[in-house]
Amino acid sequence: MRTLVVLLALVSSAELARAQPASSRSPDAPHLAATVVGIATWQPADDTYVSPNGPYLDTGLGGVGPGIAADLSYVAAVPVVVAFEFSTASISVDQKGRLVGGTAHSHLSDTIVAGLVGGDFAHHSLQIYGGLGWRIGQPTLNDVSVEDSDGSRVVLGGGIDGAAPVARRVDIVLTFRYWFTDRGESSRQIGVGNHVLRFGAGVRVRFGD
Numbered sequence: 001m002r003t004l005v006v007l008l009a010l011v012s013s014a015e016l017a018r019a020q021p022a023s024s025r026s027p028d029a030p031h032l033a034a035t036v037v038g039i040a041t042w043q044p045a046d047d048t049y050v051s052p053n054g055p056y057l058d059t060g061l062g063g064v065g066p067g068i069a070a071d072l073s074y075v076a077a078v079p080v081v082v083a084f085e086f087s088t089a090s091i092s093v094d095q096k097g098r099l100v101g102g103t104a105h106s107h108l109s110d111t112i113v114a115g116l117v118g119g120d121f122a123h124h125s126l127q128i129y130g131g132l133g134w135r136i137g138q139p140t141l142n143d144v145s146v147e148d149s150d151g152s153r154v155v156l157g158g159g160i161d162g163a164a165p166v167a168r169r170v171d172i173v174l175t176f177r178y179w180f181t182d183r184g185e186s187s188r189q190i191g192v193g194n195h196v197l198r199f200g201a202g203v204r205v206r207f208g209d
Contacts, residue, residue, distance in 0.1 A: 030077050030208070035161075037175050037202025039067045041089035043108065046183070046193040049099055057097040060191020061106045061139055065091035069175070069200055071116075073127075079120040081127050087112050087177070087198060088137075095141075099189050104141040108192060111136040112155055112179060124171070124206070130158035135181050139192055151184025155196070163204060175200040 045060025052058055067089025075081045088111040095104050114133025121127070135153045139146045159177035166172055179196040 031075055032207045033073045033075065033204050034070070034207075035073070035173055035175075035202060035204040036070045037068070037173060037200035039069050039087060039089055039175070039198045039200035041065050041067050041091065041110070042197045042199070043091060043110070044193045044195055045191045046188050047191065048188050050191055055098055057095060057099045057189075057191055059093060059095055060193070061091070061093050061095065061108050062191060062193050063091050063093060065089050065108075067198070069177075069198065069202075075120045075124065081116075081118050081120040081129070083116040083118075083129065083131075085112075085114045085116055085133070085177075089198065095190065100141055106139060106141050106190060107143075108139045109137045110181075110196060112196070114155065114157075114179075116158065118158070125163050127161040127163075128158070129160070132156050133179070135179075139187060139190060141190065146186050146190060148184040148186045151187060152182040155179040155181045157196075159198075161204075169206045171204040171206070173200075173202055173204045175202070 042064050043062045045062025047060055049057045050060050067087060069087035071083045071085035073081055073083035090109040092107050095106050112133050112135055114131050116129040116131035118127055118129035133155045135155050138148055157177060157179035159175065162174045163171035177198040180194055183192050183194055
C-alpha cells in the first residue's frame with residue numbers, strides 16, 4: 001500500500017508540473033528573440049580638410065540621419081546572449097570646396113551587418129554586447145560613388161539594450177550601438193569620420209521562454 005501511495009504521489013506531481021501555466025515558468029529560460037527598432041545615426045565628420053572659409057571643404061560629410069535596425073538573438077540560461085544584427089541609416093549634406101569639385105550634394109549610407117556576444121541581466125531588461133561586423137556602402141557626391149579602396153570595411157564595437165515588458169513575450173526596447181570603422185583617404189577628404197553611433201527605440205518579441 002505504501003508503494004502505491006508513493007507512485008500516486010509521483011504521478012500527481014508530474015501531472016501538476018505538466019499543467020503548470022506558462023506564465024509561472026522561469027523568466028530566465030533559454031529563448032530566441034527578434035527585435036526591430038527605428039534608429040537615429042550620429043556620425044561625427046572628419047575635419048582634417050575642413051575649414052569654413054578655406055578652399056578645400058566647407059563642411060564634412062557627417063551629422064544625424066534616420067534608419068532602421070533588426071536583430072535575431074538567442075539568450076542562454078547562463079546568461080549569455082548571442083545576436084546577429086542588421087542596421088542601416090543615411091546622412092545627406094550640401095558641401096562646397098575643391099575636394100568636391102565646387103559644390104556637391106553628398107550622401108552617406110552605411111549598412112552594418114554584425115555578430116554580437118554579451119550578457120543578459122535582470123530578467124532580460126538589460127543586455128550588454130560586444131562584437132564585430134562588416135560595413136556595406138560608400139559615400140556619393142552628386143550620385144557618383146566615391147571609391148575608398150584603402151579603407152577597411154570591418155567594424156568593431158558594441159552597445160547596450162534596455163527593455164521593459166508590455167506583454168508576456170513583448171518588450172519595448174531602447175538601444176545604443178557604437179561602431180568604429182577605419183575609413184580610407186578618399187572618404188577623409190570629403191569629411192567622412194570613423195565613428196558611428198546609433199540610438200534606437202522599438203519592439204522585441206521573445207519565443208520559447
